[in-house]
Amino acid sequence: MGSYVFSELAVQDLNEICDFIGQTNTTAASKLFDSIRKKCKLVADFPNMGKDYTWIAADLRGFIVDDYIVFYYPREDGIDIVRVAYGRRDLKALFEELWG
Numbered sequence: 001m002g003s004y005v006f007s008e009l010a011v012q013d014l015n016e017i018c019d020f021i022g023q024t025n026t027t028a029a030s031k032l033f034d035s036i037r038k039k040c041k042l043v044a045d046f047p048n049m050g051k052d053y054t055w056i057a058a059d060l061r062g063f064i065v066d067d068y069i070v071f072y073y074p075r076e077d078g079i080d081i082v083r084v085a086y087g088r089r090d091l092k093a094l095f096e097e098l099w100g
Contacts, residue, residue: 002044002078010070013084017068036065040081047074056095 006014014036022029043050043063050061053071060082062071069087072079085094 002041002047004040004044004072004079004081006081007083010081010084017084017086032066032068036068036070036084039063039065040070040079043070043072044078047072047079050074053091056091060095 014033018029018033021032048061050063050072053060053062056071059073060071061074061079062069064070064087067087069085069091070081071083071085072081083094085091
């Protein structure tokens with residue numbers, strides 16, 4: 001059984017997303033959070049099942065939950081989640097913020 005770990009930035013992303021949604025619909029925010037955690041558990045067991053995002057960064061993968069992309073790096077025993085972002089965001093710019 002694989003494990004998953006959220007980076008500080010991913011936790012911050014998730015908090016901001018859920019806070020924003022929760023301003024108008026706390027149930028939807030809670031459902032999104034639960035859906036992301038559930039999908040993280042699944043992907044942790046099959047780390048290479050996500051979409052390839054190596055055009056952004058080497059070894060980067062991701063999967064979609066609703067309108068959001070969960071970005072991660074696979075490892076032998078699971079995944080390391082690095083960002084959670086709205087799918088229509090400028091993804092290249094998002095990661096350039098990380099690595100300059």
